[in-house]
Amino acid sequence: MSERAAKITPTDDDEQADDQITDSAAPDAATETEAEADSESTPKPVTNGAESVIRALENAGVEYAFGVQGGAIMPVYDALYDSDITHITMAHEQGASHAADAYGIVAGKPGICLATSGPGATNLVTGLADADMDSDPMVALTGQVATDFVGNDAFQETDTTGVTTPVTKDNTFSTDPDRVGTDVSEAFALASEGRPGPTLVDLPKDITKSDTEVEPDAPKTPDTYEVQEEADPEIVAAAAERIENADRPALLLGGGVIKAEASDVCREFAIEHEIPVITTMPGLGSFPEDHELSMEMAGMHGTGYANMAITHCDTLIGIGTRFDDRLTGGIETFAPDAELIHIDIDPAEISKNIHADYPLIGDAATVVEQLQAAVDSSPQATKWRAQCQQWKSDYSMAYDAPEDRPVQPEFVVEALDEATSDNAIVTTGVGQHQMWACQYWTYTEPRTWVSSHGLGTMGYGLPAAIGARVAADDDQEVICIDGDGSFLMTLQGLSVAVRENLDITVAVLNNEYIGMVRQWQDAFFDGRHSASDYGWMPEFDKLAEAFGAQGYRIDEYDDVADTIQEAIAYDGPSVIDVHIDPQANVYPMVPSGGDNGQFALTEDQL
Amino acid sequence: MTDETYQQGLEGPPPEERPTPAGRRNKQGIRIDPEVEATHEPRRTVISALVKHEPGVLAEASGLFSRRQFNIESLTVGPTKNDDRARITVVVEEPDPGIDQIKKQLRKLLPVISVRELEPDAMRRELALVKVDAHDPAAVNAVADMYDAKTVDSSPETATFEITGARQKINAAVETFSQFGIREISRTGLTALARGTDETAAAPSTDDAASTADKANQQQTQQYTQTTTDD
Ligand SMILES: Cc1ncc(C[n+]2csc(CCOP(=O)(O)OP(=O)(O)O)c2C)c(N)n1
Numbered sequence: 001m002s003e004r005a006a007k008i009t010p011t012d013d014d015e016q017a018d019d020q021i022t023d024s025a026a027p028d029a030a031t032e033t034e035a036e037a038d039s040e041s042t043p044k045p046v047t048n049g050a051e052s053v054i055r056a057l058e059n060a061g062v063e064y065a066f067g068v069q070g071g072a073i074m075p076v077y078d079a080l081y082d083s084d085i086t087h088i089t090m091a092h093e094q095g096a097s098h099a100a101d102a103y104g105i106v107a108g109k110p111g112i113c114l115a116t117s118g119p120g121a122t123n124l125v126t127g128l129a130d131a132d133m134d135s136d137p138m139v140a141l142t143g144q145v146a147t148d149f150v151g152n153d154a155f156q157e158t159d160t161t162g163v164t165t166p167v168t169k170d171n172t173f174s175t176d177p178d179r180v181g182t183d184v185s186e187a188f189a190l191a192s193e194g195r196p197g198p199t200l201v202d203l204p205k206d207i208t209k210s211d212t213e214v215e216p217d218a219p220k221t222p223d224t225y226e227v228q229e230e231a232d233p234e235i236v237a238a239a240a241e242r243i244e245n246a247d248r249p250a251l252l253l254g255g256g257v258i259k260a261e262a263s264d265v266c267r268e269f270a271i272e273h274e275i276p277v278i279t280t281m282p283g284l285g286s287f288p289e290d291h292e293l294s295m296e297m298a299g300m301h302g303t304g305y306a307n308m309a310i311t312h313c314d315t316l317i318g319i320g321t322r323f324d325d326r327l328t329g330g331i332e333t334f335a336p337d338a339e340l341i342h343i344d345i346d347p348a349e350i351s352k353n354i355h356a357d358y359p360l361i362g363d364a365a366t367v368v369e370q371l372q373a374a375v376d377s378s379p380q381a382t383k384w385r386a387q388c389q390q391w392k393s394d395y396s397m398a399y400d401a402p403e404d405r406p407v408q409p410e411f412v413v414e415a416l417d418e419a420t421s422d423n424a425i426v427t428t429g430v431g432q433h434q435m436w437a438c439q440y441w442t443y444t445e446p447r448t449w450v451s452s453h454g455l456g457t458m459g460y461g462l463p464a465a466i467g468a469r470v471a472a473d474d475d476q477e478v479i480c481i482d483g484d485g486s487f488l489m490t491l492q493g494l495s496v497a498v499r500e501n502l503d504i505t506v507a508v509l510n511n512e513y514i515g516m517v518r519q520w521q522d523a524f525f526d527g528r529h530s531a532s533d534y535g536w537m538p539e540f541d542k543l544a545e546a547f548g549a550q551g552y553r554i555d556e557y558d559d560v561a562d563t564i565q566e567a568i569a570y571d572g573p574s575v576i577d578v579h580i581d582p583q584a585n586v587y588p589m590v591p592s593g594g595d596n597g598q599f600a601l602t603e604d605q606l
Numbered sequence: 607m608t609d610e611t612y613q614q615g616l617e618g619p620p621p622e623e624r625p626t627p628a629g630r631r632n633k634q635g636i637r638i639d640p641e642v643e644a645t646h647e648p649r650r651t652v653i654s655a656l657v658k659h660e661p662g663v664l665a666e667a668s669g670l671f672s673r674r675q676f677n678i679e680s681l682t683v684g685p686t687k688n689d690d691r692a693r694i695t696v697v698v699e700e701p702d703p704g705i706d707q708i709k710k711q712l713r714k715l716l717p718v719i720s721v722r723e724l725e726p727d728a729m730r731r732e733l734a735l736v737k738v739d740a741h742d743p744a745a746v747n748a749v750a751d752m753y754d755a756k757t758v759d760s761s762p763e764t765a766t767f768e769i770t771g772a773r774q775k776i777n778a779a780v781e782t783f784s785q786f787g788i789r790e791i792s793r794t795g796l797t798a799l800a801r802g803t804d805e806t807a808a809a810p811s812t813d814d815a816a817s818t819a820d821k822a823n824q825q826q827t828q829q830y831t832q833t834t835t836d837d
Binding site for chain 1: 631637673
């Protein structure tokens with residue numbers, strides 16, 4: 001990644017200002033720098049729609065874009081040719097959308113993906129739906145056939161805005177070359193303002209090719225978009241009183257906490273008032289899991305102690321969570337004794353699934369600060385905290401790793417965690433491996449956990465690792481913990497990782513099953529392994545080598561630590577084919593719609 | 607499992623040895639007394655939305671209803687006095703929390719400017735065109751008079767009437783006309799406006815909207831508006 005590190009962002013005004021200040025002592029040098037700065041800061045004027053589109057991205061500070069070329073998007077790519085935005089050509093548009101999504105999660109600003117019309121645009125749909133479910137900021141730019149052809153089933157025409165309406169925060173069909181840049185600016189602003197999400201601008205070829213000299217407006221959301229930052233003080237006061245009087249309080253931190261950069265205030269709040277903290281899956285990293293107050297993740301495959309705590313609390317402070325069914329289990333038995341204080345930026349999340357007794361609409365960081373100011377005394381909950389600690393030891397996540405059995409997946413996840421730093425980023429596919437990655441990696445920092453939560457998209461892991469790598473700091477390791485089935489879905493992305501020499505390590509937890517399905521078949525379908533037994537898998541280490549990546553294989557416990565060390569040390573993409581126990585299953589488990597407190601610890605408890 | 611002797615899983619007290627809380631929630635996620643189960647019954651109500659008059663807005667709104675499985679009775683859209691604005695009027699039948707969700711989800715759509723649930727006393731009208739066999743013109747006209755129906759077309763064999771009013775009135779008219787033989791019917795959905803100086807759904811002033819959003823939410827969640835009786 002040295003090339004990337006050396007790159008200077010031309011849109012960084014601060015840096016230019018700094019240059020000028022330091023150089024002012026030497027008049028000659030200053031004139032030179034100014035002249036240079038000038039040629040950089042006043043780029044050549046916009047001459048057509050496509051240039052206006054790229055200018056909008058540059059104005060918004062975009063540094064990277066992920067995409068695939070094609071007929072209808074060619075004018076935009078032509079304009080990109082002269083830009084300082086680094087484009088990463090993906091092997092498939094689905095990968096472009098996942099990479100942009102992961103970029104958005106790690107960088108905290110929208111990731112950009114580009115695709116041509118028709119098949120290019122439809123290939124983005126899974127990634128858009130994924131970002132939409134997880135409220136990740138992302139902007140998709142799609143080519144479209146010329147407006148004269150729209151509606152006539154022209155070559156590579158798809159009603160892209162029609163197809164993507166249900167899976168985007170907002171989308172726009174651009175119809176005016178003078179407006180097209182502003183459409184993109186607005187899409188950019190909308191993607192991260194309020195509740196983040198993916199936006200899309202569909203760009204007909206004639207619109208991007210048409211002459212225009214109109215510069216795009218600065219990124220700004222449309223007038224009809226209103227976001228409430230601060231919650232109603234009266235309800236804050238009532239909620240604060242409820243917290244002060246709680247016997248069994250618990251905080252539930254969701255992905256919104258990370259998106260709102262509210263992890264710090266939530267940590268302070270929890271620690272000051274000694275309130276046990278549970279996270280949702282997207283909330284992993286919002287609170288350090290090695291802290292005594294941490295109960296870790298609740299839900300279907302959450303820890304037993306988190307599920308006991310969420311079931312038995314009397315006051316639940318849910319922040320930036322949408323109470324997804326994988327978290328709540330059956331509604332009837334979800335935190336049935338708890339009064340709910342719900343903080344969310346999106347009013348529609350309040351009382352959608354679980355009724356909120358104290359609805360607090362606003363930005364998570366702002367509202368937690370409001371609450372912090374309003375809570376005068378900490379709840380008296382010594383007994384409750386002791387109970388939580390007791391549950392932590394009763395339902396500890398300790399597992400067996402008998403020497404005479406194949407390698408257990410939990411052991412591999414822990415070994416990867418140990419071999420990397422605290423700020424290492426984990427991406428995953430979807431399945432058992434994803435759940436082990438939630439359970440056995442100790443997350444301590446926000447924006448280090450990148451996974452497909454709401455949509456559950458197999459194949460997310462590798463393209464997400466590419467996006468995360470591009471957004472990450474150079475000293476942050478990027479580890480993709482993948483399943484064999486998930487990896488097969490998007491492994492063509494290895495060609496991108498090799499071409500761009502991206503330092504990522506993929507650990508494929510290979511069980512030659514689509515394991516999560518096999519687990520459910522064992523539990524609920526009499527062990528009939530219909531279409532879940534792959535029986536044969538390619539040798540992923542050799543496959544990696546065919547792509548030009550480094551390949552490793554693990555068969556035994558003795559190989560684990562050394563091989564992982566080597567793969568992580570390798571400067572470039574590497575793939576470890578880890579042959580794990582094919583029978584290994586994920587526990588605890590709350591069967592769908594079940595009672596969180598009744599989680600099974602073994603199959604016969606289901 | 608292939609290996610019977612190897613049972614995977616975690617340690618800890620089994621489910622039956624764990625305490626369970628006494629409380630329960632209903633389907634809408636509201637805590638209830640398990641002894642007296644309280645579910646919200648669906649009710650019919652009218653929601654009016656002021657939207658930007660732009661292509662695709664109706665598709666966006668109707669797509670929202672179908673993909674979220676909201677039970678829509680009727681949906682109409684038409685221009686307003688302002689060329690850039692259109693009004694969507696929807697009749698829905700849902701339990702209170704569902705109605706609350708519909709309003710919030712509608713508000714989230716970018717082209718939607720404001721959303722309001724109308725009071726039970728709002729003015730509500732539908733229109734129907736009814737084409738009947740007119741072999742007995744006198745009798746047909748007598749029925750038309752009874753329902754204030756206007757003749758809009760007549761031929762030696764048929765007469766077509768326009769009837770406006772509340773849904774019950776139109777239903778009754780259609781039923782009475784059926785004695786003559788109805789050839790075709792075309793009906794609109796319902797359209798509505800609030801009474802008097804009350805604004806149906808207007809652009810909210812910005813500072814107002816922000817501070818009232820969660821208050822409104824709390825009021826709604828505590829005390830739902832009264833059930834609308836059908837007129
Ligand atoms: C695109 C997609 N197709 C199907 C599924 C359904 N599904 C969920 S988990 C799973 C098995 C995943 O297998 P693998 O990636 O090998 O991971 P493992 O469970 O074995 O760790 C499947 C098929 C999905 N989540 N995503």
